[in-house]
Amino acid sequence: GENVEQHPSTLSVQEGDSAVIKCTYSDSASNYFPWYKQELGKRPQLIIDIRSNVGEKKDQRIAVTLNKTAKHFSLHITETQPEDSAVYFCAASKRSGNTGKLIFGQGTTLQVKP
């Protein structure tokens, strides 16, 4: 079945620095790759996603890159702020009819030090 590996498990950066989180997936048929942010005590929420027909997507300080050949994708956060501190999850999904079974990575705890 589909497997998603995420690294690192923890990441600590100084405010203003960049943070990069990497994920690899096993099923080459995967074609949708969302990223979720979970703040302490809250539910995960989508922050950005990318589909397999695109190599990069940006939304203000957040960007995601996808390398289909290598089966990996990454989240880049620039100019980090203390409010970026949270657990980040990558996920992968593939088309199966009209459905989308979503498999998550293990999560990365990001700490941004002021």
Add this chain to the structure above:
Amino acid sequence: DVKVTQSSRYLVKRTGEKVFLECVQDMDHENMFWYRQDPGLGLRLIYFSYDVKMKEKGDIPEGYSVSREKKERFSLILESASTNQTSMYLCASSLGRQEAFFGQGTRLTVV
């Protein structure tokens, strides 16, 4: 605004009890998911449903079953609760291969 609501925020059950976790969504999503969240292990898929009465096992289905009799409701059943099922359970729903919306989670403790 999409709403995914889980019936309980906190539950304490005894070993061997049958436990029902309920999830309701109000956006007519065909996909519904049950995940288990444990530190260092991320969100592990227990079961996935893509339509009424349709279900698919996830990565860790052992000890669990599910029911989807109506499109808006997806129930997770622990047939005989054990202490290793103490965890945070998250329900989610989505439309096709689009954003999944999560419930607030149920913290289950089995004693």
